[in-house]
Amino acid sequence: MAMDGKVCIVTGANSGIGRETALGLAKQGAHVVMLVRNQDRGNAAKEYIIEKSCSQSIDLMLCDLSSMEEIRRFSSEYKEKYNRLDVLINNAGAVFSKRELTSEGFEKTLAVNYLAPFSLTQELLPILKSSSPSRVINLTSGLHGRATVDLENLQSEGKYKGMSVYQNSKLMVVFYTYQLARQLEGTGVTCNVVSPGFVATNLGSSSGSRMNKIMFGMMKPFQLTPEKGAETSIYVATAPELEEVTGKHFTKSQEKESSAATYDVGLQEKLWKTTEKLLG
Numbered sequence: 001m002a003m004d005g006k007v008c009i010v011t012g013a014n015s016g017i018g019r020e021t022a023l024g025l026a027k028q029g030a031h032v033v034m035l036v037r038n039q040d041r042g043n044a045a046k047e048y049i050i051e052k053s054c055s056q057s058i059d060l061m062l063c064d065l066s067s068m069e070e071i072r073r074f075s076s077e078y079k080e081k082y083n084r085l086d087v088l089i090n091n092a093g094a095v096f097s098k099r100e101l102t103s104e105g106f107e108k109t110l111a112v113n114y115l116a117p118f119s120l121t122q123e124l125l126p127i128l129k130s131s132s133p134s135r136v137i138n139l140t141s142g143l144h145g146r147a148t149v150d151l152e153n154l155q156s157e158g159k160y161k162g163m164s165v166y167q168n169s170k171l172m173v174v175f176y177t178y179q180l181a182r183q184l185e186g187t188g189v190t191c192n193v194v195s196p197g198f199v200a201t202n203l204g205s206s207s208g209s210r211m212n213k214i215m216f217g218m219m220k221p222f223q224l225t226p227e228k229g230a231e232t233s234i235y236v237a238t239a240p241e242l243e244e245v246t247g248k249h250f251t252k253s254q255e256k257e258s259s260a261a262t263y264d265v266g267l268q269e270k271l272w273k274t275t276e277k278l279l280g
Contacts, residue, residue, distance in 0.1 A: 001029030002238055007084050007131075011035045011065060011120070012092025014045040017139070017196050020230035021089060021237075026053035028238055030087070033059045035074070065092050065116035066102045068279065075123035084131040085124055087237045090117035090138045093170075099160040106278075107155045109162070113169035118176055118275055125189070132188025133243050137236050138177045140170045140258075142195045142251070147171035149267065151274050172271060174249065174258050179268040181247030190246035192236050193258070196229040 008025050012018035013034035022032045026049055034049075036042035042060045049058055063074035078085075093113050100108040106115060117138050121128075128134045147167035154172075156165045177193040184191055235253040236242060249258040261267075 002240075003028040003030035003086075006030045006086040007033065007082055008087040008089065008237065009033045009035055009078070009085065009124075010089045010091055011063075011116070014038060014041040016226045017229040017233065018089075018091040019045045019049065020226045021091060021233045022058070023049045023052055024230055024234040025087070025237060026050075026055040026058060028234075029055070029057075031057040031059070033061055033078070033082075035061055035063055035065075035092075037062065037064050065120070066106070066108055066111040068104055068106075068111075068115065068119050071116060071119045071123060075120065078124070079127055082127070085127045085134060086131055087135045087137065088121060088124055088128065089233055089237060090120065090136070090173075091233065092116065093139065093141075093166075095162050095166040097162045099156060099165075107165070109165045109169050110154060110156065110172075113166065114172045114176070115275070115279065117173060119279065121180065121191075128189045129187050134189050135237060135242075136177075136180070136189065136191040137233055138173050138191070138193045139233065140173045140177075140193050140195050140249075141167065143167040143170060148261075149175065149271060151270055154274060154278060171259075171262070174262040175268045175271050176275075177249075178247050178262065179265075179272050184246070190242070190244065192242075192246060192248050192250060194232045194236055195249065195251040195256075195258075196224075196232055 003025060008030045010018050010022045010032060013022040014036040022034050026032050034042060034046060039062060046058050046060050050056060061074060064070045094109060096108050102108055102111050121136055147170065149168060149171055174193050177191055181191040232250050232253050236250050248255050
């Protein structure tokens with residue numbers, strides 16, 4: 001099978017797009033590491049994937065992606081357990097209706113949607129490089145085109161609108177992807193970004209707002225299934241013709257330009273430096 005012998009990490013693999021991405025990779029013969037926060041939900045998803053894929057090559061590892069300390073702990077455990085990593089899919093995402101801070105003092109949407117992919121990828125870069133050709137895939141949202149990045153206020157202090165903060169974090173993911181792709185040129189590690197489309201997932205359930213949950217629920221009939229939403233991530237992770245393609249944006253399993261603002265190299269570099277400073 002196409003992915004025999006390949007090891008893939010999928011974050012947020014216990015539900016929605018993440019679970020279906022993990023399933024799709026397992027069906028192609030990959031050894032899939034499901035990175036989840038909740039043991040019980042993770043176990044249920046793992047059983048579902050084993051049953052649907054007829055593959056036992058599934059591992060469940062725990063990490064709260066809102067915590068940079070947890071990301072470092074997981075990365076260390078992973079490198080002790082595995083000697084290779086062929087594909088890293090930064091899929092996990094969340095939206096919150098009220099401004100919340102993590103125990104480390106980071107605004108929570110920023111932490112989960114942007115700082116986590118940034119930190120996790122940096123921690124795992126040595127093993128990605130030693131396993132090359134390898135791939136990093138970051139998930140954004142089509143809403144990134146409506147967003148802005150305020151380098152002076154990455155923590156969204158002041159007036160807080162959950163969906164705006166979510167959109168901004170997803171724009172940062174695109175900036176980060178393009179900057180990382182340039183830094184990794186010549187290493188055999190590619191880095192691309194995926195917009196999965198308007199998908200029915202558990203995204204609104206983390207918002208803490210009853211209104212948001214109702215709104216997300218009302219939209220479900222008009223949304224793609226998680227299976228459809230996962231197709232582009234699976235394509236970018238596995239397609240042989242994409243082995244050397246890097247720094248690109250994909251949607252509906254096709255390369256497509258992201259919003260015009262995302263190609264501002266100066267802003268990409270400034271965001272990177274600001275992020276490093278924020279993470280210390």
